[in-house]
Amino acid sequence: MEIKRPYLMFLGDAPDPLAAKTAYGVAYWRPDWCVGQLRLPGCQADLKLKDMTIAEAQGAGVKTVIVGVANRGGVFSDVWVDVLVEALERGMDLAAGLHGRLRDVPRIREAAERCGRALFDVRHPTRVFPVGNGKKRTGKRLLTVGTDVSSGKKYTALAIELEMRKRGMKADFRATGQTGVLIAGSGTAIDAVVADFISGAVETLAPDNAPDHWDVIEGQGSLFHPSYSGVTMGLIHGAQPDFLVMCHEPTRRHVRGLPHYALPTLEECIEANVWAARRTNPAAKCAGISLNTWQLSEADALRTIDEIENRLGLPTVDSVRTGTAKIVDAVV
Amino acid sequence: MEIKRPYLMFLGDAPDPLAAKTAYGVAYWRPDWCVGQLRLPGCQADLKLKDMTIAEAQGAGVKTVIVGVANRGGVFSDVWVDVLVEALERGMDLAAGLHGRLRDVPRIREAAERCGRALFDVRHPTRVFPVGNGKKRTGKRLLTVGTDVSSGKKYTALAIELEMRKRGMKADFRATGQTGVLIAGSGTAIDAVVADFISGAVETLAPDNAPDHWDVIEGQGSLFHPSYSGVTMGLIHGAQPDFLVMCHEPTRRHVRGLPHYALPTLEECIEANVWAARRTNPAAKCAGISLNTWQLSEADALRTIDEIENRLGLPTVDSVRTGTAKIVDAVV
Numbered sequence: 001m002e003i004k005r006p007y008l009m010f011l012g013d014a015p016d017p018l019a020a021k022t023a024y025g026v027a028y029w030r031p032d033w034c035v036g037q038l039r040l041p042g043c044q045a046d047l048k049l050k051d052m053t054i055a056e057a058q059g060a061g062v063k064t065v066i067v068g069v070a071n072r073g074g075v076f077s078d079v080w081v082d083v084l085v086e087a088l089e090r091g092m093d094l095a096a097g098l099h100g101r102l103r104d105v106p107r108i109r110e111a112a113e114r115c116g117r118a119l120f121d122v123r124h125p126t127r128v129f130p131v132g133n134g135k136k137r138t139g140k141r142l143l144t145v146g147t148d149v150s151s152g153k154k155y156t157a158l159a160i161e162l163e164m165r166k167r168g169m170k171a172d173f174r175a176t177g178q179t180g181v182l183i184a185g186s187g188t189a190i191d192a193v194v195a196d197f198i199s200g201a202v203e204t205l206a207p208d209n210a211p212d213h214w215d216v217i218e219g220q221g222s223l224f225h226p227s228y229s230g231v232t233m234g235l236i237h238g239a240q241p242d243f244l245v246m247c248h249e250p251t252r253r254h255v256r257g258l259p260h261y262a263l264p265t266l267e268e269c270i271e272a273n274v275w276a277a278r279r280t281n282p283a284a285k286c287a288g289i290s291l292n293t294w295q296l297s298e299a300d301a302l303r304t305i306d307e308i309e310n311r312l313g314l315p316t317v318d319s320v321r322t323g324t325a326k327i328v329d330a331v332v
Numbered sequence: 333m334e335i336k337r338p339y340l341m342f343l344g345d346a347p348d349p350l351a352a353k354t355a356y357g358v359a360y361w362r363p364d365w366c367v368g369q370l371r372l373p374g375c376q377a378d379l380k381l382k383d384m385t386i387a388e389a390q391g392a393g394v395k396t397v398i399v400g401v402a403n404r405g406g407v408f409s410d411v412w413v414d415v416l417v418e419a420l421e422r423g424m425d426l427a428a429g430l431h432g433r434l435r436d437v438p439r440i441r442e443a444a445e446r447c448g449r450a451l452f453d454v455r456h457p458t459r460v461f462p463v464g465n466g467k468k469r470t471g472k473r474l475l476t477v478g479t480d481v482s483s484g485k486k487y488t489a490l491a492i493e494l495e496m497r498k499r500g501m502k503a504d505f506r507a508t509g510q511t512g513v514l515i516a517g518s519g520t521a522i523d524a525v526v527a528d529f530i531s532g533a534v535e536t537l538a539p540d541n542a543p544d545h546w547d548v549i550e551g552q553g554s555l556f557h558p559s560y561s562g563v564t565m566g567l568i569h570g571a572q573p574d575f576l577v578m579c580h581e582p583t584r585r586h587v588r589g590l591p592h593y594a595l596p597t598l599e600e601c602i603e604a605n606v607w608a609a610r611r612t613n614p615a616a617k618c619a620g621i622s623l624n625t626w627q628l629s630e631a632d633a634l635r636t637i638d639e640i641e642n643r644l645g646l647p648t649v650d651s652v653r654t655g656t657a658k659i660v661d662a663v664v
Contacts, residue, residue, distance in 0.1 A: 134558030134590055195530050196523040198562040223565070226466030226612050230530040230566025237558045258466055275604075280558050 001127075003095050003120050003185045004063035008052060008087075009037040011045045012069045012080055020045035022097050023068025025179045029158050033185075035060050040079060045069065054083060058090040064120075066182055067096035076105050085111045095120035097178030097189070122181040123189045125201070132199030132238050134280050139209030142287065142331060143241035144219040145273045147263050149228065149256050152247040152292035152319060153219040154180050159290075159319035160245070161216045163328045171214040174206050176235065180218045190220055191231050198231060202238025217241065223272050224264045225255055233276060240280045243287035243331050246270050250304050251295045266312060288315035288327040333459075335427050335452050335517045336395035340384060340419075341369040343377045344401045344412055352377035354429050355400025357511045361490050365517075367392050372411060377401070386415060390422040396452075398514055399428035408437050417443040427452035429510030429521075454513040455521045457533070464531030464570050466612050471541030474619065474663060475573035476551040477605045479595050481560065481588050484579040484624035484651060485551035486512050491651035492577070493548045495660045503546040506538050508567065512550045522552055523563050530563060534570025549573065555604050556596045557587055565608060572612045575619035575663050578602050582636050583627045598644060620647035620659040 009027060014020040027034045027047040036052035039045070052060065065087040071080065084094055084102075088111040096102050101121040103109045112119050142160065144153040157173055157180075164171035173180070175187025193201045206215040217239050221228030248266060255261035264272070270286045277284035289308055293301035301321055309316035315326040341359060346352040359366045359379040368384035371377070384392065397419040403412065416426055416434075420443040428434050433453040435441045444451050474492065476485040489505055489512075496503035505512070507519025525533045538547040549571050553560030580598060587593035596604070602618045609616035621640055625633035633653055641648035647658040 132559040134593055136592075191526075191528040193527050194523075195525050195527050195563045195566070196560065198527050199559055224611060226569045227464040227531055228528065229569050229608075229611075230562040230564075231527045232562075233555070233565035234527065234562025237561050260468075261466060272607075276561075279556060279561070 001120070001186065003182065004093060005033045005185065006035045006062055007033050007064050007066045008057040008062040008092070009034055009047055009049060010065050010067050010069065010083065011037055011039045011043050011047070012067070012071065013040045013042045014045040014069045015072075017045045020069045022179045022182065023047060023066065025154070026066060026068055026182045029183045035062060038065075038083065040083070054086045054090055057087070057092065062092055064093045064095050067094065067098065067102070068182070071098055071100065076100065076108075081105060081107050084108055088112050088115045088117045091115070091117070093118040093120065095122060095182060097122045097182060099123065123178045123192055125188050125193055129193060129197040129201040129204055131197060132203050132234075134199075134237065137203070137206070137208045137240060138211055139213045139215060141206055141215045141217060141239055141241045142243045142245065143217045143236065143239040143277070144245045144247055144290070145232070145236070146219060146222050146247040147224065147266065147269045148222050148249065148252060149225055151249045151252075152290055155292070156245055156247050156290040156319045156324065157216045157218045158183065159324045160328060163324045164214055164216070167328065169214060169332075170210060170212060171216055174215050174217040176202070176205070176218045176220050190235055191228065195230065198234025199238030202235055206239060219247070222269075223276065224269060226258065226261060236273065236276045237280045241277050241284055242281060243285060244273050244277055245287055245290050245327055246273065247290045247292065249292045249295075250308075266308065270312070286314060287331045288317065290324065290327070291316065291318045293318045293321060333452070333518065335514065336425060337365045337517065338367045338394055339365050339396050339398045340389040340394040340424070341366055341379055341381060342397050342399050342401065342415065343369055343371045343375050343379070344399070344403065345372045345374045346377040346401045347404075349377045352401045354511045354514060355379060355398065357486070358398060358400055358514050361515045367394060370397075370415065372415070386418045386422055389419070389424065394424055396425045396427050399426065399430065399434070400514070403430055403432065408432065408440075413437060413439050416440055420444050420447045420449045423447070423449070425450040425452065427454060427514060429454045429514055431455065455510045455524055457520055457524055461525060461529040461533040461536055463529060464535050464566075466531075466569065469535070469538070469540045469572060470543055471545045471547060473538055473547045473549060473571055473573045474575045474577065475549045475568065475571040475609070476577045476579055476622070477564070477568070478551060478554050478579040479556065479598065479601045480554050480581065480584060481557055483581045483584075484622055487624070488577055488579050488622040488651045488656065489548045489550045490515065491656045492660060495656045496546055496548070499660065501546060501664075502542060502544060503548055506547050506549040508534070508537070508550045508552050522567055523560065527562065530566025531570030534567055538571060551579070555608065556601060558590065558593060568605065568608045569612050573609050573616055574613060575617060576605050576609055577619055577622050577659055578605065579622045579624065581624045581627075598640065602644075618646060619663045620649065622656070622659070623648065623650050625650045625653060
């Protein structure tokens, strides 16, 4: 099930840019797919795309309207529904990464059925996955992992895919979260899968491939995060990564959302993730470290990158400031 | 939601005792709750309980009919449905640990609604769980873990609950699998929870309690099992165990169902599980080892128990042959 392109980004009445962070992620990584944005009165987000009505989007050949904004209190307002129903009636599909489901809104579901259009609730996998079997698959795999949630795992994986493709390598970003799925046009929000099928879902997401093909798999959570470690563990075992890239936000002082939990050190976090990965791929190793240094000045960021690279003896980058070339060099 | 007692055990037309293993587990651990069994023609299972019709069960005060048998191909035959509908009409609830759901059988759902009876599909949690928060809870907790699936985790936890209660300790078995839920009358089949909520579901299952109260939590899967390690990891973090008991089947040569995976050694398995547990309870330690030696002669079993106890320096038992007193001694 691939989400059809190009996209119109629906920003609704986003109260601030953060509410539209999914839309920003898609527009940043897939500018060629995003031909316009639709903003309702009061919208405080702006992707700097051409503002379009649904009719104009139809004229521009839009195939899918991406609901790239959090809806307030999980509720779809009538104004939203009017716009989204018009999109269905004008022949476009809808895709959303919300907690609530498009198909649970009666007018939207009814319009989709009547018009024969698809609804992609990417946070709610509907397909059935097999139980993981741990069998060795062909092709190469790289998985981003992290010392915490929100440490740059998606961004780093996308940057590595980009770097690999620039070099003419066969590489596909494999999305495991809702924003990633909208960026890739396919994938599975792995945290929404039933627990017994986590590793099986990842095996399905990154199946046998050509020996020189790279799956660059988006990581989730952290082995050290008391809320999400189960997702991370199943993801690592299902991914069978040849290489891990450890993502880290160097100014963070405790686990995000859990001030009573200290972050692990990079050393212990690498050791634990490599240990877990070797269960399904005995050759697994850490290829390098990707720091998210947006909170630091350029000088402090570069100094931190140097310090960590020297301390750990592993290629260390910031996907934004330095690019990921050093890590791709290390894995090829 | 507590399943009401006493139970009538419905064995259907089980082709062999293995098909009724859930029923055997409930009848073994909760003989006082099981007042009879109902077997259809051809049934090859026998719990040695009084055979009863639904009308006789009603007369005996049965509150819930337990569907303790795997249905062939996941299908409910008309004969099954006739019996189960009669039970609803005579005022009993139904509980089942099947892959298919009672409430998905139209005649059963309709009868339950008409008669105001409850349907417990214990393999399909319907409630919403919070995301785990890792906050320290009061009370004591013991979690069984294993070198593999089917290594005696449920049996050991139930045997420890029994031993603790014999000593007058406050102890509750906390069920995390479908048979366990039917034995406890409550609990959560943790492998059926959405991945993001594994640890949160366990936090809910074993909440704050009196300082001298023990939650004896049923383990699932294994950190070394490529199919289920995510469930195990989330379960360990959510349980915050003070003590782990490592369960092991000493004749097993590879991971059950995955001949391409060797079992971990007891030493590495204990180290990994204690490491994981210490993330949410820094005082966690391994209290002992519980061997499932049913495949060995009495002499070989006792020799194996001795050997492992001497090698690891930890109390080692077989829940059936020796009881769990040595482990309970170690934790008090």
